[in-house]
Amino acid sequence: MQNVSSAIEALDRLIDDYRHALSIEDWDGLNVITESVQPCVDAAVAEVRAGDVSADVLTERLLDLRRIAEEVAQGAGVARQTAADGLKEVGRSRSAVNAYADVSHRKPR
Numbered sequence: 001m002q003n004v005s006s007a008i009e010a011l012d013r014l015i016d017d018y019r020h021a022l023s024i025e026d027w028d029g030l031n032v033i034t035e036s037v038q039p040c041v042d043a044a045v046a047e048v049r050a051g052d053v054s055a056d057v058l059t060e061r062l063l064d065l066r067r068i069a070e071e072v073a074q075g076a077g078v079a080r081q082t083a084a085d086g087l088k089e090v091g092r093s094r095s096a097v098n099a100y101a102d103v104s105h106r107k108p109r
Contacts, residue, residue: 005053007043011061014040018068022075030072037065 014036021029044061047053 005044005047007040007047008053008057008061010040011044011058011065015061015064015068018065018072022068022072025075025079027076027079030076034072041065 014033017033018030020026021033041062044053044058048055048058
């Protein structure tokens with residue numbers, strides 16, 4: 001058995017990329033990284049089945065990946081709420097502007 005397989009190294013890079021994208025709140029980058037998770041995990045599982053990698057090594061990486069995925073989900077929820085709050089504020093501002101425009105364009109009776 002090798003110390004670190006190519007699939008495990010790829011999984012480590014993926015985890016690092018996830019952490020970095022999360023730290024800078026790169027939501028588009030996180031979406032791209034997420035698309036790479038399944039193929040990367042599949043390759044690592046294949047190496048475990050072939051006896052090239054210890055299941056414990058893979059389990060450790062998968063636990064890290066799950067923790068990061070939970071952080072991503074929490075961060076995305078906060079970002080969504082912030083965006084929703086911002087859109088509500090824009091809507092209120094637009095309503096106020098429209099109300100002012102209606103009042104200012106009315107002709108005196």
